[in-house]
Amino acid sequence: MGYRNTRECLEALEAKGDLIQIDQAVDANIEIGAIQRRVFHAGGPALLFNNVKGCRFPMAANIYGTRERMQYIFRDTVETVQRLMKLKLSPMDALKRPWQYLGAPRTAWHTLPKRVSSGPVMQGQTTISGLPSLVSWPMDGGGYVTLPQVYSESPGSPGIAGSNLGMYRVQLNGNDFVQDKEIGLHYQIHRGIGHHHAQAIEKGEPLKVNIFVGGAPSMAVAAMMPLPEGLAELFFAGALGGHRIPMVTREGELPIPAEADFCICGEIVPGLEKPEGPFGDHLGYYSLAHDFPVMKVNAVYHRPDAIWPFTTVGRPPQEDTMFGEFVHELTAELVPSVFSGVHEVHAVDAAGVHPLLLAVGSERYVPYAEERQPQELLTNAMALLGNTQTSLSKYVLIAAKEDLGPDGSCHDIPVFFRHMLERADLTRDLHFITRTTIDTLDYSGITLNQGSKLVFAAAGSRKRELSTELSSDINLPHGFRDPKVMAPGILVIKGPKHRRKRDQQDPALSRVAEGLSKVKGIEGFPMIVVADDADFTVQNWDNFLWVTFTRSDPATDMYGVGEFTHAKHWGAEKAVVIDARLKTYHAPALEPDPEVEKRVDELGAKGGPLHGII
Template sequence: PLVYTQSPNNGKGNLGMYRIQFHDELTTGMHIQIHRGGGFHHYEAKQKKESLPCHIYVGGPPALTIAAVAPLPEELSELLIASLLLGEKLKTTKDLAISSLPIVSDADFMLVGEIPPDELRPEGPFGDHYGYYALRHDYPVFKVKNIYHRKNAIWPATVVGRPPQEDHYIAEYLQDLLSPMFPLVMPKVLSVWAYEESGVHTLAAAVVKERYPKEAFTAALRILGEGHLSLSKCLMVTNVNVELKDFKKAFITVLERINVSTDIHIFANISQDTLDYTGPAVNSGSKMLLLGVGEKRNVLKEEFLGNFQSNVFKRAKVFCPGVLCVSSEIYKKGDLMADKLLEEKCIEGFIFVFLVDDVEEACNSSHSFLWTIFTRFEPAGDVYARYEVIRNHLSYKAPIVVDCRLKDWYPKVLREDLGIVKKVEERFGKIIDSIG
């Protein structure tokens, strides 16, 4: 649901969408992940040893939901964006007898309460938009004081799971809607696209300006410092005006221009999105930056014609020019499978070689590739290559092997319960028939 809080320091509001788990009649969980406005407000209140006043809204104008999940620049108000989407001022009211916070008049439900500074309770596991079961962790709680609702209000619901789900289309709409804003707040950036098929935060791409050598690098750092884009695990950047929505075309554009020895940057020991479990601990991981600017420098290999020397490698398939997927045995700690793959002569000529559990699944489509690859590796832990240290930079040599097999500590993949699917289909059919 929608969660509204205000900064205890300056009164600035934030409307976010956070998972709420029922604990008891007066308490819910408050799943505030890192780099969320509500989390910053809770931190400020915690420093003051105060509870944070909070409203939970359910339903109401769809523009409110759109604004809450939009990847807005930090200083833009979600309520302002909702008003712009509505074409009129969002209806709010103040009633100190109810709450110190503004009240959204057209919401279907409003829960009024507060988030204590130091109380945590276990939450989860839950299915999430990455397509996995997020594990059990301690999170803040919300203490309910009063519940308000409109007459005959309906409690809306949605589902989450492996993308694309219905939130996929909302995410794409939002990116199209907000894309003109990014050049205004980041002048070196012409366009940005985050791939929702990969869980949004695992991969983004950008077209940037390159008016002097390596200007693209500075633009990339700017992107990695902006709002929710700062959660991007992998970022590929080019100065070619390519349609970023076409992942395969954008990836090829970067690979044709990348200098593997100088233009692959891995930043280790930093924060990582809460729901991305590929790192060594929750909220910890790394980032990878790929720069592909200027004229074409690489002729990308398009066919795999070789044979593996080791029988641990089962199948190989080209996803796109320059990119090979190879399947092997399931992951076992210390199996050195990626190192063994590096020794295979038959992979030479490819820039990236992705080690996967199922080649057919990985290469089935761009959607499948994005999800299978980018939700299953952490740059600092799963990228393997021959390299030299030149001027304190890891200067890689192609091919770059990336271990994208499911690891022991990853959460389980979300899968449909076929019995529930059958029931839903039967009931949905009856509902449609009754409508006529």
Template sequence: NLGMYRVQLGGNDYKPDREVGLHYQIHRGIGVHQAKANQAGVPLRVSIFVGGPPAHTLAAVMPLPEGLPELVFAGVLGNRAFRYFRDEEGFCVSADADFVITGTVHPHEVKPEGPFGDHLGYYSLVHPFPVMRVHRVYHRQGAIWPFTVVGRPPQEDTGFGALIHEITGSAIPNEIPGLHAVHAVDAAGVHPLLFAIGSERYTPFQRNERPQELLTIANHIFGKNQLSLAKYLCICAREDDPALDIHAVDAFLQHMLARVDFTRDLHFQTNTTIDTLDYSGMGLNAGSKVAIAAVGPPRRALWPEVPGGLRFPQPFERTRLVMPGVLAVEAPPFGSHDQAEREIALLDRELAGQDLSGLPLLVLCDDAAFSAESVHNFVWVTFTRSNPSHDVHGIGSFIEHKHWGCRGPLVIDARRKPHHAPPLERDPAVERRVDRLGERGASLHGII
């Protein structure tokens, strides 16, 4: 197994130069390997490779099919075999890495790891994670320690994501029957929002009135490798618009919102797993998912502007149109889920008698102007700050035979919650320190 993992080299309770922390995200291969080592009652042997050819880095982040070794893929990508040797202790040492740290992870041995900024645009907090006992450190002559910057997209994951889509875009549909395209939306932090286009072929002898095969595809996606980390999955039928661009976020959302039937087309998975870095759920790795499937001709015209007669009750008067059919509604700071239920009930009472047919999606947020300023702002706020089971509401909502739906607009509560991790914010003092490294005579002059 070759994977990309966060390694904490110092701080917290780690013994300097003797221990490092390993951050395991859910659905990563190292967890499977340590489980096997634990069952055998032996330490897991780990080699950390830093730097080296770009093919090694890309192979480590590729969502490869089970059974295809990343080392083989790295060799194919780099047009030569992955060069390595075994040291006297039997550890694998990359002959091309700039640095190699070898060590062992012992069963159930953990220490606090974090906090670190991460690619969703928030901090990942301190949690107990495996600690590696360091055996040896190797380096090559003229070694370079690479670094990157993390934060709200676009950042480090954006380039990786684009390249992965380019390489695997045509392969993933071969893994899931009926799937034509899938796109993890970078601006939303990748895993929180997934778009998919599938086929509807179950009943070709009659007009298709409701999602059928799309639901089979959605369930397959929720069970497929890292695609299973998706929190919101929006899937539509290729037959309805063969020219639909899955990478055009606003056009795709408008296609969905014009066709979705919220009384029928919302399918939740509750008390399940979500991405380790996503703090919108009930705890580490814990949250919910929703698949939203839309098929058929448009059932509504999305309003390009808010009608002058539409009135929202206090304290929800400040609203901004994000795109046709989507309204950002500024709300008071989030207090609790019980309070949120009362606020939704107020909106339900006050809006029930008004015409909302062209506004199928309302998003409660802390700052309507910021959320509506760009599509990137909108998807980042909406899908990184909400947990479907707790934060998806609706005007005229109902439960019928365990199915939840709503007869009016869908309401997503995307306010910051007390249990959320703090957002990453630029620190001017740190930026000035980094800028000084690029000045003439400094260590990074000519590089940054």
């Protein structure tokens, strides 16, 4: 059976030798987050900090820091959940292999939350200022909850069946929030809580919200699951947790998980917004201060032995990468049932997840055609941009399964990019959606929440041979230099500092594209990227993906070698040029505090609790 609360889980990890307790005093301001990140990158154990300065509650981190640990925590249930996912895809499989689904009725029973009158979480009360105040990066605007489970119900049809459990940003202090009475609730567009908030606004009433921290590990995973609207995450939490989630239910109040470590109860007041942020986010930059809803705090509950689980986010990979990989393992076989014709998707973690989506789809619309070209693929791509979390994608690169073959995969990034660049017709296969909604955390657009998207499709035979060497006669305009080959068909050029305003193209990039049109053999590099630091960008694929796709807006920052516009369709005859420089309006990249890093080094020195780990 799955773990029912944080302490039970941590004790099991310690017994397994996969947890270290740190009794040395540590600071929740910058230091503890730096420790967590260093241990994660070292592939180290879970951490329990028993002595947090200025706080009576211990803090735990890196609980989900490796794939092996994730699999161990959910070892009793993960296979059954995967089989149930497969059953949705192929109902007849249960008749063919009934022995594989013997646990299905029990798992279905576990999806139903259990109503209880009280529980450990209700035994203690504190205030917001009594909670751990985690500040992960030097420019963060205050203390944040980084593993929150934000629970809301539909004002029109209340109840668990129509509830939403999401992992949204929660700022506990700082800015203009009234201490202990107000906290900031930053939810991104397309999120389930937004539908509930809209209903409450329409009714002119506050939206009740409960924020859970800790409890059953399955609750944290459920809060991150990209489930379809109308399917309650609490049901999934029970299935993955291997037990019915006990919920304290009181008349007129939202339910609270009995085994949670903490619960913040309150409501979003209509018409009240205040600046939230800055905050170091999972794209590797700061998301700056913007107005977001304010949650009025009514009560803060905690269990007697409460532990505050946390993580820190930053440029991938981080601990949340493990969540993403785990979710992919659970849901991979569901992709064709959610997106007809799509066989595989890969939201690229190194590019910050939402900026870049790779996909494999079918191309069957005209099987008798002499040359296959993207048609069904475009239908597939539009479906991806119209559903669930994939709708936040900015660049969608989609290839035909018929060309990739049975072993081809969009998870092999170098091979997939080569395949795309060999087969794409740049005069035909680039499809832009402009002035549309983009991820709230993406600052490359023309304003907050607004920018463009690109569908880049490829099907059929090879269109070109990709080059791996530069022509010696390449001439670039003043300020552009150091062209370097990243991979076959991909060229990176160092550019001068960006100086244009938001929502403006840069004539200098047009001159670069025009000059490259005269270079013999430039068509062998169909993707050309202009970056601030070419050496850094070509150092490895992670750097290339992060720079290229987090720092560019497709419509604003793409130029063409031999570009043209015909009947409102844009194309390029030889190559595309992507301006991936940091823009004047971009948020700053995350940088660690050198003094804090020195203190972390001391923990890893001989005699320190992390010696041999970091």
